[in-house]
Amino acid sequence: MFFAGAMQNNRHLEELNLSGNEFSEVGGGFMGAGIGANETITALNLSWNHLRQKGVFALCRGIRSNNTLQWLDVSWNGFDDEGASGLATVLKYNEVLTYIDLTNNRITSKGAMKMAKALFINKTLQTLRLGKNPIDMDGSLQLLKAIRGNEQSGMHVLDLTDVLLSQEFLELYTVVQEERPHFSVVYGGVGQDLSWIVGDKKHMRRDPMQVFQDYIYQNHTRVITVFQSFNREDRDKVTREAFKRGLKGAKIPLSAYEIEHMLDRLDADGDGMISYADVMAGQKELFKKKREEEWKKYTEVLEERRKRRQVKEKLEGALDVLDREPRTAEAWIRALHRMKQKQTNPSRSSTRSGSRLGTSRPASRISTNGAAEGTPRESAARTPQLMSVVGSVWKKPHRNERLTSSSSPVSDQPRSALSRAGSAAGRTRTDPHT
DSSP, X not given: OHHHHHHHHOSSOOEEEOOSSOOHHHHHHHXXXXXXXXXXXXXXXXXXXXXXXXXXXXXXXXXXXXXXXXXXXXXXXXXXXXXXXXXXXXXXHOSSOOEEEOOSSOOOHHHHHHHHHHHTTOSSOOEEEOTTSOOOHHHXXXXXXXXXXOTTOOOOEEEEEXXXXXXXXXXXXXXXXXXXXXXXXXXXXXXXXXXXXXXXXXXXXXXXXHHHHHHHHHTTOOHHHHHHHHOSSOSSEEEHHHHHHHHHHTTOOOOHHHHHHHXXXXXXTOSSEEEHHHHHHHHHXXXXXXXXXXXXXHHHHHHHHHHHHHHHHHHHHHHHHHHHOHHHHHHHHHHHHHHHHHHHOTTSOOOOTTOSSSOSOOXXXXXXXXXXXXOHHHHHHHOHHHHHHHHHHHOSOOTTSOOOTTOOTTOOOSSHHHHHHHHHHHHHTTOTTO
């Protein structure tokens, strides 16, 4: 509200950046009133302000009354197709705006159609950014058709980053570029569906510079020879169009999109000329990228070997402990048996305080008929599956101890065998290797 009041009374302000705030729809209403009353402002940035539909509608009413605003950024405000329709109505009659940024505003093909109708009439707009909006192929094609159909259009840049394009769009774009050399379309980016260009999705993963390098190797020629064949008049530089014609004439298997991508990389300074030094720089970049990929694969193999070696060492250490201390392993098996016994009979009392490994006799429990329950023989009978698996591992006598036929690790002898194992476990409990 205070900014809007200052804009109404100020007669010197030309540029105002209020991006990254939270004006929302209410703030958009105030800003619309301030812009409508101001007579000097030429550039306004209201990106990332959550203006939504009502805020943009109020802004559009203010822009209609303003005759000085040339540069407007309302990106990342989420006003979708209705807001785009309001701005399209402004563009039909506005003769001052030269730059509008509508990036990431949830504008679909419906809003793009409205903008296309405005572009067919508008004469002054030079840059329109509609990237990162969910516009389909038909919507982007209609935008390009509108620009071509308007003979008095002043468009220089149409930004469609991360917007779906069609084969018909690129073919028409080639025609428009020949008619208007100053006009360009920005497209591409992450998630771009351009598989239709090459007819096979796997081709989109290849590097155009790599294809160019493979052509040189296969034909046993040099880069300088191929480069000079593109333009015999000037051996140091060639235009983008001459380079493109040379690639097509040499029958290098590159699609239209891949050629454009390659030219954009080589023409980094944007002067429209490609020199031999640019091509060599592109080759160096390609070789550097390949070396980095090979080094990454090599480090991944080393890391995998290191992890396997660690696992192997841990397993060997565990087997070493079992070899040196077989009775300790038996004690832990009996502890496992005791834990299973507790889960089967949760109401039973715990083991004696003097046996931490569950080797002592559990307390007996008297049933309703007077018989004693909870003996080791009955407990082992309750868990036959667990002890059969564990007992099968430790049934054979270990080479470091002598076991009689009656002293199996999981023997159901009431007292003698379990007491001997418990005393052995007590002796080895202080061993740091256990």
